[in-house]
Amino acid sequence: MKLITKNTDYAVRALLVLGGHPQEYISARQVALEQLIPYQYVRKLLRKLMHYDLVVSRDGAGGGFTLKSSPSKIKLADIIRIFQGDIQLSECMFRKKICPQRSRCVLRTHIMSIERLVEKEFNGITLESMLKELKGKK
Amino acid sequence: MKLITKNTDYAVRALLVLGGHPQEYISARQVALEQLIPYQYVRKLLRKLMHYDLVVSRDGAGGGFTLKSSPSKIKLADIIRIFQGDIQLSECMFRKKICPQRSRCVLRTHIMSIERLVEKEFNGITLESMLKELKGKK
DNA sequence: TTATCTGAGACTATTTTAGTATCAGTTAAG
């Protein structure tokens, strides 16, 4: 069971790179090199982060990506949601209007509360807090 | 992001069926019918539960499966571990001796503590408690 | 002896995750 996929992991690292160079445009190539992420792959991730308004890009030579908003506003939970979708109970169809099993489903309420707990934890971790930790390690 | 896969979900349902008929041997067919799980699939799950000592089987006509130990001893966390493996951080290689990224890895400690939190929650849910809830719903 | 069961293992299918390749268009700098 994985709480975090490679996608998310890479995305966080990429954002940390951008966060490490405020106001600068950093190319995908540089991110790939700094974090040892496959070049084309990180480009894809960065583009996705752009679609979700976490970063902005600039075309052409000297271009690249930079954070759109302050690191304190970027939560780990957001990143996870972008790359792994919402936290959700297996095949339980309770999102699809009415689940036929619902009346005798025992897992549902438990999972939902644990999901909320996890979400809360992930919400407490921001890019800012991660950047600080990183500085502490250097 | 899924905390629970279909595997686990089915397995829990199967165990609930067995738990609903203490001391009786229930056939895979009956479990499949009661819970609308594909027959061959549930057989495979039950066999796995047997390998992990949660249930015992009896061959031949009138045979089937029954819980090996008391429902109070069967934790949701056990079932998840059987079907989804340990909770673990993405590709972080810190299990493999030394991870090259470790020194500048910021996610590791966070994820580990959240993993422990989740594990603790799942440990608090037993087959017994689920059976009780189910009775309350009937 | 037959119908009903499990054990085991090989398969196939589907979905999710990871990664690559290509091409058109933008921009800075010589």
Place this chain on the structure above:
DNA sequence: CTTAACTGATACTAAAATAGTCTCAGATAA
């Protein structure tokens, strides 16, 4: 005004995880 360093978009392929099927040998109750 050409070239090198970029991004946007999209279509791919590959690998891994999950879900589900099929078949056959052997056990057992009736």
